[in-house]
Amino acid sequence: MSNYFIFLSFYRRWLYVLVSVVVSLGICVGSPQKSQAISWFDLLFQGVQILQLSNISDKEEVQLGKEINQQLVNSKIQLYSNKNVNRYVNQIGQKLAANSTRSDIPYKFQVVKDESVNAFATMGGYVYVTTGLLKAADNEAQLASVIAHEIGHIASRHAIEQMQQTAIARGVATATGLDRSTAVQIGVDLALRRPHSRQDEFEADRKGLRTLRRAGYAQSAMIAFMQKLLNQPSLPTFLSTHPATSDV
Incomplete structure (x- = not known):
């Protein structure tokens, strides 16, 4: 008889846990769009990816940035193969990163084979x-x-904020968070489209100027280069939402 009560107690305890999980996940994934519904059973096994x-x-x-980078390199961009050029850009980048407001994460700087005047970053x-x-x-x-400037975006975690906003706008975010594979796809899209607000650009400029000074570069170089690019026939993509040089 005692074994029976032990079994019953054990059974009830795990039943309560299971019911709690089902209810909480049911609340999280509830959606008016049936096509986006996810069963609690699937979420149990995908939970580590949320x-x-x-x-x-x-x-x-x-880690998320690494996965986004893999997608970019594998199917969206072509990296430049010249080792000397890549080494030169990386040396500049690492010097700047060490003097940035977020120097405690690893940075990777890559050259893309593309004749358009552009630069971008992901998380x-x-x-x-x-x-x-x-x-x-x-x-x-x-x-x-x-x-x-791009390091300034990373330091301010702008890509994370944009990913949140995009996930909500697309209706793919839940109370539990965002599915990892969906996050990677959004990250790739954001990296290529660069939908930064003027406020984000201004903040990246402010942090970028500070990083330039601390790394030993003339801050006037940022304004001089922007003015040069603004005078070109077509505006570079990364300056499309940028404040005027007089505001920097």
Whole structure:
């Protein structure tokens, strides 16, 4: 008889746990759109892939950035193969990163084979500059100013904020967070589209200027390079939402 009560107590305890999980997950995934419904059974096995973007750790952000970078490199961009050029850009980038307001995460700087004048970044320390941008820069300080600006976006975690906003707008975010594979796809899209607000750009400039000074570069290089690019026939993508140079 005692074994029976022990079994019954054990059974009830786990039944309560299971019911609690079912109810909580049911609340989280409830949605008016049936096509987005996810069974609690699937979520139980996908739970480790759910990201809480509101309190994502540095380690999680770096790993997510790594996965976004893999997608970019594998199917969206072509990296420039010249080792000397890549080493040169990386040396500048690492010097700037060490003097940034967020120097406690690893950074990776890559050159994209693309004649357009462009630069972009994704979360977790990944920065990209195009061969077109390298040709447009008159000197190292001007190149450093763009890289410092992109580091400013990473330091401010702008990509995380944009991912949250995009997930909500697309209706793919739940109370538990965001599915990892969906987060990676959004991250790739954001990296290529660069939908930064003017406020984000201004903040990245402010932090970038501070990083330039601390790394030993002339802050005037940022304004000089922006003015040069603004005078070109077509506006570079990364300046499309940028404040006027007089506001920097």
